[in-house]
Amino acid sequence: MSGGFSGRCLTAAIVVVLAWAAHAQESAPIATSHATVTLVSETAAVEPGKPFRLGLRFKLAKGWHIYWINPGAAGEPPRLDLGLPEGAKASDIAWPTPERVRQNDEVMSYAYLDEVLLPFAVTPPAGLTSFPIKAKASWLICEKVCVPEEGELTLDLPVGPASPSVEAPLFAAADARIPKPSTDAATISSDGVLTIAGGDLSPDVVREAWFLPASWGAIDDLAPQALNVATGKLSLALKPGPAFDPKATLAGVLALEDVAGRERDLSIVAAPQAGTASAAVPPEPHRSNGAVAPAASDSQSLLSVLAFAFLGGLILNLMPCVFPILAVKAMSAAGLAGRDRGVVRLHAASYTLGVLVAFGGLAAIFVVLRAAGAAAGWGFQFQSPAFVAAMAWLLFAIGLNLSGVFEIGGGWVGVGDRLTRRGGLAGSFFTGLLAVVVATPCTAPFMGAAVAAAATAPPATALLIFMAVGLGLAAPYGVLALAPGLAAALPRPGRWMLIFRQALAFPMYAAAVWLVWVVGQQAGADGALIVLSGAVLIGFAAWIFGATRTSARRGRAIGEALAAAVALMALLTLDRLAVAPQGATAAAEDATVYSPDRLAALRAEGRPVFVNMTAAWCVTCLVNERVALSSDRVKEAFAKRNVAYLKGDWTRADPAIAQFLREHGRDGVPLYILYPPHGEEPVVLPQILTETAVVDELNRMGS
Amino acid sequence: MRKIGLALTIAALGLTIAPILAGEPLKIGVPAPDFAGIDSNGQTVRLADFKGKEVVLEWTNDGCPYVGKWYRSGAMQDLQREAAKLGAVWLTIASSAPGEQGYVDAAKANADTKDRNAEPAHVLLDPRGAIGRLYGAQTTPHIFVIGPDGALAYMGGADSIASTRIEDLQKAEPYAREALEAVAAGKPVPHPVTRPYGCSVKYSS
Numbered sequence: 076m077s078g079g080f081s082g083r084c085l086t087a088a089i090v091v092v093l094a095w096a097a098h099a100q101e102s103a104p105i106a107t108s109h110a111t112v113t114l115v116s117e118t119a120a121v122e123p124g125k126p127f128r129l130g131l132r133f134k135l136a137k138g139w140h141i142y143w144i145n146p147g148a149a150g151e152p153p154r155l156d157l158g159l160p161e162g163a164k165a166s167d168i169a170w171p172t173p174e175r176v177r178q179n180d181e182v183m184s185y186a187y188l189d190e191v192l193l194p195f196a197v198t199p200p201a202g203l204t205s206f207p208i209k210a211k212a213s214w215l216i217c218e219k220v221c222v223p224e225e226g227e228l229t230l231d232l233p234v235g236p237a238s239p240s241v242e243a244p245l246f247a248a249a250d251a252r253i254p255k256p257s258t259d260a261a262t263i264s265s266d267g268v269l270t271i272a273g274g275d276l277s278p279d280v281v282r283e284a285w286f287l288p289a290s291w292g293a294i295d296d297l298a299p300q301a302l303n304v305a306t307g308k309l310s311l312a313l314k315p316g317p318a319f320d321p322k323a324t325l326a327g328v329l330a331l332e333d334v335a336g337r338e339r340d341l342s343i344v345a346a347p348q349a350g351t352a353s354a355a356v357p358p359e360p361h362r363s364n365g366a367v368a369p370a371a372s373d374s375q376s377l378l379s380v381l382a383f384a385f386l387g388g389l390i391l392n393l394m395p396c397v398f399p400i401l402a403v404k405a406m407s408a409a410g411l412a413g414r415d416r417g418v419v420r421l422h423a424a425s426y427t428l429g430v431l432v433a434f435g436g437l438a439a440i441f442v443v444l445r446a447a448g449a450a451a452g453w454g455f456q457f458q459s460p461a462f463v464a465a466m467a468w469l470l471f472a473i474g475l476n477l478s479g480v481f482e483i484g485g486g487w488v489g490v491g492d493r494l495t496r497r498g499g500l501a502g503s504f505f506t507g508l509l510a511v512v513v514a515t516p517c518t519a520p521f522m523g524a525a526v527a528a529a530a531t532a533p534p535a536t537a538l539l540i541f542m543a544v545g546l547g548l549a550a551p552y553g554v555l556a557l558a559p560g561l562a563a564a565l566p567r568p569g570r571w572m573l574i575f576r577q578a579l580a581f582p583m584y585a586a587a588v589w590l591v592w593v594v595g596q597q598a599g600a601d602g603a604l605i606v607l608s609g610a611v612l613i614g615f616a617a618w619i620f621g622a623t624r625t626s627a628r629r630g631r632a633i634g635e636a637l638a639a640a641v642a643l644m645a646l647l648t649l650d651r652l653a654v655a656p657q658g659a660t661a662a663a664e665d666a667t668v669y670s671p672d673r674l675a676a677l678r679a680e681g682r683p684v685f686v687n688m689t690a691a692w693c694v695t696c697l698v699n700e701r702v703a704l705s706s707d708r709v710k711e712a713f714a715k716r717n718v719a720y721l722k723g724d725w726t727r728a729d730p731a732i733a734q735f736l737r738e739h740g741r742d743g744v745p746l747y748i749l750y751p752p753h754g755e756e757p758v759v760l761p762q763i764l765t766e767t768a769v770v771d772e773l774n775r776m777g778s
Numbered sequence: 779m780r781k782i783g784l785a786l787t788i789a790a791l792g793l794t795i796a797p798i799l800a801g802e803p804l805k806i807g808v809p810a811p812d813f814a815g816i817d818s819n820g821q822t823v824r825l826a827d828f829k830g831k832e833v834v835l836e837w838t839n840d841g842c843p844y845v846g847k848w849y850r851s852g853a854m855q856d857l858q859r860e861a862a863k864l865g866a867v868w869l870t871i872a873s874s875a876p877g878e879q880g881y882v883d884a885a886k887a888n889a890d891t892k893d894r895n896a897e898p899a900h901v902l903l904d905p906r907g908a909i910g911r912l913y914g915a916q917t918t919p920h921i922f923v924i925g926p927d928g929a930l931a932y933m934g935g936a937d938s939i940a941s942t943r944i945e946d947l948q949k950a951e952p953y954a955r956e957a958l959e960a961v962a963a964g965k966p967v968p969h970p971v972t973r974p975y976g977c978s979v980k981y982s983s
Contacts, residue, residue: 148916149978151940182916182978215843215942220879221977223843223942291973317933317971681906681982753911753982 100240101132105226109136109216114208114228115192115242120235121199121206127237128246129230130194131155131168131212133187139218140186143173145289145327147184147296150221153193153214160207162200168193171252172287172328172340175296180755183296185287186217192249206232254328254342261329261345265321267294267313269345271329278304280333286311289326292318322347377536381543388547422503427549429507434545437511438538460597461649463692464606467590468613468645469509474583475614477576481621510548596691596726598652605652609645616641669723671731674750681753683718683776688736688746691726696745703764712773718749751776804914806970810922810930813909815871815902818887823869823900830926832866832961834954836898836936837873837910837979839880839918840890843942844976848919849894851944854936857955858897864962870898873910875982880918881905907981917976923957923967932957934972 100116110133117128131153133141142150157165170193173185199206213225259273269286281304288294298314311329315321325345332338475481587610595603616638623634667673669686677684687704689696703709713720723732725744736746739759747760749772758772804810810833814824825833836854838845848854861868872887874880882890887901904910913922913933923932937950957967 146940148974149976151975178978179981179983181911181914181981184978217977219980220841221843292971318973679908681908753907 099242100230100232101242102228102230105212105224105228107216107222107224107226109139109218109222110134110141110214110224112212112214112226112228114210114212114230115245116230116232116240117194117243117246118232118237119240120233120237121203122237123199123203123234124201125237126196126198128194128196129165129208130192130242130246130249131210132190132192132242132245133214134190135188135216136218137189139216140174140176140184140188141191141214141216143185143187143287144168144170145185145287145291147186148182148291149178150184150186150217151215153212155193155195156211158209158211159197160199160203160205163206164198166196168195169249169253171249172254172330175285175287177297180753181297184217185296192245194246194249194253203234205234208232252338252340254340257329257341257343259341259343261343262348263313263321263325263345264348267315267319268310269313269325269329270308270310270348271343271345272308274307276304276309277306281309281331282334282336283332284309284311285330286313287328287330288316289328290318292316293325293327294319377539380540384540384543385547385550388544389550421500423549423553425500425503426507426552427546429504429509430511430545430549431507431542432504433508433511434541435538438541441541442534442537460594460602461652463590463594463597464602464609464649464652465646467587467594467606468609470583470590471587471610472613472617473509474580474587475617477580477583479577479621480614481617482624507549511545590692593692593726594652602652605648609648612641612645616645666720666722669721669732669735671735674721677719677721678750683716683752684721684750685713685718686721686723686735686746686748686750688723688725688732688744690724690744693725693744699745699747699762699764703766703769706766708766709769712770716773716776718773749773749776804922804930804933806931806933806967807929809928810924811912813912815904815909817900817902818882818884818891819900820884821900823902825924825928828867829928832861832864832926832958833924834861834866834868834958835913835915835922835924836868836870837915837918837920838870839872839874839977839980840882841879842918842977844940845880845918847942847944847947848936849896851947852895853947854919855894855896857958860955861958862897862899864958866958866962867900868898869900869902870896871902871904871909871915873904873907873915874980875907876905878980878982879977880980905982907979910979910981915974915979917974918979919976920974920979921954921957923954923961925961931961932967932970933974934969935975938972940973940975 100119102114105112112134113132115130115132117130121127133153135141142152144152146152152170155168159165171187171191173187176184176186176188178184208228208230210228210230211225212228213223215221215223257271257273259271259276261269261271263269281302284302284304285300286294288296294316295314296316301312303310303312319325324347327343329341329343330338331341591603591606591610594606598605619634619641620638623630623637626634666687669688674684674686687700689700691697712718723729723735725732725736736743739746739748745762747762747764748757749760750757755776758776760772761768810825812825814822817823834857845854858868870891872880872882874882882901882903884903887903890896891898891901902909909915915922917935919936921932921934921936922930925931932954934953936954937947937952939946939950951969953969953972956969960967
């Protein structure tokens, strides 16, 4: 219990004060090697006809436990056979709320550890001279093994005016954990959602909640209980157990903990809910203490999938592989400085339109490929080396443009009035298009789930989901249009823009180099040779184009024709690239290549398995491997727990990996899954890993 | 830096999409999952081998006081003999891990069977808990009855009173016996799902 210290001080003070006047009323103990058990009274003397309380007091050896009235699957509650004087009556035990003790991956117990008092009320008859009590107690006490124990207890209480005994504070302490009957309306749906409506419930007063069923089998005791709290209402998604009856009431204890860690236990009887639908409280995901449902599940509305998709798009802006595009965006934002609000809005709209058109195109390709039965997943276009090569050249060409090797119309020229309104808007539009094309390999958080939803959704819904991702990606730029103040705060155009622009060429070159490396992974050294040769041709074409810009009209025409011819030569080599021999797979020396059979075999052996689904074109994957997975601490933790490390390389299309991703509700990499030993439920790790996150997850598995 | 922190937080919160992959819980009337195990005589035993016969699975742990009640009284042995008479295959399964209470090797398993004068068709050694986890065996004893059609007919306790007292055997509703007899007679089992009671199975962790 929290607040325990002051509580204990108070208790101690009361004990000291009372000890002076009161008498100890505790029986001689039954002492075993695991427990000391006594019978205690709350009053020092029994007043005829006046109810008082007795309690069975357990002091348990460290690590040993006894059971609640519903022990869970194993064990049994203590039993007490009372021998009371003629005419006296006893109530049932008022069971304090127990602890949840996970015995192993099959059994959850409801049990008491350390010390507990099980109180019950006794009503003595009217005429009395003495009150001798004889009791036979029996209990099962378990640590790893279980031992049934029993013994007899006797307590002689004097008759007289009732006054608190020395043991009275024990009863007060027990009362704090005895559930209070709840007046709140409680219902249980046919699929196990428990809903409580009460005026004092709110996200502030309920941080955690757990339901403990009064009898065995009503719920799956091991399953997580997903909590949702709204003002005046809370719901817990319980997993029905083998004895769950959707038409019957569900009785048990609701244990609540508030933000300050104070606990409160309510005894509730939930009425079966009419109908079948569960009216769960609208989700507030940060209040959830259980598993989050996959995004594609039926119960999740399209709206929340769209919200996730939007968030995913928004976060794409922060992903490492979008960095070059951020540069382009920063560039065009700089170009907007000093222009009027209408123009700024038009640019934002153009950019957004570019993003949406690109996502629309991707959605169309996605839907068509899916229909064709292709294992289409996020980033799938990057599995084609020809596509990657073309992207490398595009980024290289943009870099050359930024470096000033050539100029196109006025589109990229930020200085002065050469920037025509129309050309500028087209520039914004294409920046949007480009942002999407380059951003795709970074499956941002939320995106995976959203796209997985799209994978199984009807085409119209899939399109909506893609559009939501696009809107998210475009949102920061859109903010410029909606908050003109921000645009006004941008610096005025000047020479600095030229220098800035030239500096931005380098991220483009770097991104191009990365893409060349990806082609190398996909198509080997020959593939890299083709891309690099193509890059030289592209550079040559750009130089011809740029050098002839200032010539007379005829010279310009010749230059354009020559540049186009050279660029075409590069494009023609793409055909060769598609059939280039495959390079070596990217599995690291410390990992084994993933295959479904290998995974099944390792799990059958009872070994823990860590599966890493990755691709060379996925920057997030590479960063994770660098930062988290190849650190010594993680390697050590893997070795210590004998974790098998399987790596699936999705750099090229692989139906087995696509299938694996889909099974886990994903359509893209990275995906990290930890399979605990012995067939326990696997854990999906976040898409952005840290060393600590991995080690913590391993530790949790070990416990 | 703050942006990255935010992104990480959101990612951690939102994307820990726990797959709901746990095997379907066992259901009455649905084919019981097949398994293969090594028995105390080194023989491989498959559930599928007994198609057409009634099969009883009994989880055991010799050190557990609840199992003790059933064997000291001879009640479990009686059930095993009755099963044999009815043509049912009785499989006693030990899923305790090495070093845990109830772990047996082949020699110890055979010695126990002899000492207890028990009569199971086979004692399966399941120290890794593979069969136990497949069936979600929680306690010792925990009883499963599978019909000749391979469908699960009963799962739960050996009887209705969770105690270690032999005298309670007489007062309890004999769930396992009812199930064994009902399936043999081709009748529906009166209480197909009951609370398994006993010690928790001492699985390897």
